[in-house]
Amino acid sequence: MGNCLVLQEKLIKVMKPDGKILEYKAPIRVQQVLSDFSGHAISDSLQAFQHLLPDTKLLGGNLYYLVPLPLPSPKAKKKVRFSIPEDEDKKENRVVRIKLVISKQELQEMLQKEGVSVDSMISQLQDQQRVETVDTSEDKGK
Structure with a gap:
């Protein structure tokens, strides 16, 4: 052995x-x-x-x-909606929030009028943009 x-x-x-x-x-x-x-x-x-x-x-x-390995949990997709098509036909009065950046003087003018309509706010903002556009174009020409 x-x-x-x-x-x-x-x-x-x-x-x-x-x-x-x-x-x-x-x-x-x-x-x-x-x-x-x-x-x-x-x-x-x-x-x-x-x-x-x-x-x-x-x-x-x-x-x-x-x-x-465990599969990652599916993340819920975030959706952004500006309007709901189904509700547009109902024509209900709803509250809409609008964020504005305005001066104190403009705020005082709005408060003196005791409320402002959305149309007047939009037209006021458009007028300001036109004025700013004209001002910047005049500065470039000098």
Whole structure:
């Protein structure tokens, strides 16, 4: 009887979600295995579900688990509406908020009139824009 020495590389086993086992030769890193499986992570146990970092070296003789990453929750799309077409036919009186940047003098004029209609505000703003346009065009000519 003699002595026998067998050198056998310990393989790294990775179990896929469908139960199939993949075998890799050591040394190998997590990122090398995951390069073939996008949307997955590798864990060393199923009970304590923790993902291994991409730079982690996998140890020969151990079993690892390839687990799919949870899909990100769909984000609700934000919608901006300026008017609601169904409600336009009803012709109800509604409150509309308009944000204006005006001087104190213009505010005093509005308050003295005891309220201002939307049409008068718009026409006043258009008049101011015309005046500013004329002023800037005259400055360029000088």
